Amino acid sequence: MTDVAIDRVERGVDRRMLTNVAYRLLGSMSDAEDVAQETYLRWYRLSETERDAIRTPAAWRVRVATRVCLDILASARHRRERYVGEWLPEPVPGQHFDTPGSSTDPADLIVSDDLVAMAMLVVMDSMTPAERVTFVLREVFRFPFSEIGAIVGRSEAACRQLAVSARRRLEPTRQCTRDDKRHDDTTVALTKALQRGDVETLVALLDPTVTVTNDGGGRVSAALRPIVGADRVIRYLIGVRRREADVDISVANVNGEAGLRMRRNGVTIAVASLEVRDGLITQLWVVRSPDKLTRWNSRAVEATGRLS
Template sequence: MPPIDVDGERGNLLAVCYRMLGTVADAEDAVQETYVRWLRLSEEDRAAIRNPGAWLTRVAGRVCLDMLGSARARRERYVGEWLPEPVPEDSPVAASVPVDPADRVALDDSVSLALLVVLESLTPAERVAFVLHDVFGVPFDEIAATLGRSSAAVRRLALHARRRVQERRAGDASRAEHDAVARAFAAATTTGDLDALVSVLDPGVVLRSDGGGRASAALRPVASADRVARFLLGLPRLEPDAVLHAVQTPDGLGFLATLRDEPSAHFTLRVRDGRITDVYIMRNPDKLTQWS
């Protein structure tokens, strides 16, 4: 049987599966199932695999494809809005094997919440093709074996997904502009200045919060600058002892609210043309474990 660095491959597989599935817990489940399938092979079959890492990645992609197919049915029963899980820049799932960055999504950007939200709009096959090829540089022929389609068909899937991502993310602010707007947002929020807060929000801003039935959150999106501003300024009344911290995220400057030194909410902002167009608030404690 060829040698395999289980720990090393596990880190790479977690990175792949998180980008496909959007939560750390689901990624861990997918990696576990991948290793179960490896262990189910006979000694002879494992010995015949020349590149165990590539085999594991291909199987992980298949596992994620199956999980994505059932995820939509599960989310229909989810309490309120479902959002991908935000992670710190130094989270283990943000790590990856190095790839040629030319014409591919930057690896730090590939774990941004804004991108993961866009990936949720893709079909499962498009998402698998995009993540494996555009983020991790897996050849189309290998992805074709994962998806059970021709290489040409997989190329079309990745191309369509790439266009959707580019269209949805066109005009997003640079890191410097994002962080400047985020600081103005924090100043207005912490001082309770309604006018100042409205001024940094786009008129069509949408706020989404995910409590998962585990924590209080808006069950539906909140839209318009005035409504979003009033919603945000009302949050301190829910947890008056919470402390807000600025944190660096793959999306740029974000904010983490803690209560008795435990994370209670995470705020991610999307900025375009100098104003905030989207506010994502994670309240589900199951999706805040990376911030403990």
């Protein structure tokens, strides 16, 4: 591949589109970027005659990227067995998904959907690889079930059923993540309560069955199991705040919606996403693994809150 060709690939909308769909399938931006790179390597390994014979190159590359993702998803289950503590998707600063509202570019339409929200990614991670791929290809790309079946090795009827099953799993989460104003207000209130160590406000914000899930990846200190119940969660949050009094807590755009960013001496040490139902926080996902926070500490990233 020539330098000119590489430059065109790196800056192309098509590559961005592949990265975005792979992130929805894998929950890891670093893996998604590797998938896009591998897809283009396979494209350029084809002869010029072979490339010319492909009627829709973008669709061909999506199919190849999806197959690469399927291989990664199949091996991920074995890797998770060795993972220390709970595994959560990699949180991404909001501007990686922000796009002009009036755009009709296919890639912009892809990044505008709700499948990048942490709550959605967590639910999607519980799906089988075939179910997840079927749902994303159908939901985002509107691929016909016949083509999806060829990719996942299932019949058209089986893929239809996989899509239905996936929608049923995601519907409760979709219903509670669309009230952006309430989500934003709750996030701001939680941030202020943690800044002050305000137990009374925390009690008012948390659902009685609230759960906190930490992902330290074995790299930093983090609870290895989910913390369940408002009383236990409040004790945990207040305890962490006392131990980490020097940490700055602010609202940030996490995967396209309001979340929390924790920094010590300007370095992001944790990013949290939350699920809000009926004005109460039901889930808190806290990513502490440094391997999943590299983009938050990049000089090019300043993920400020949407509610400034």
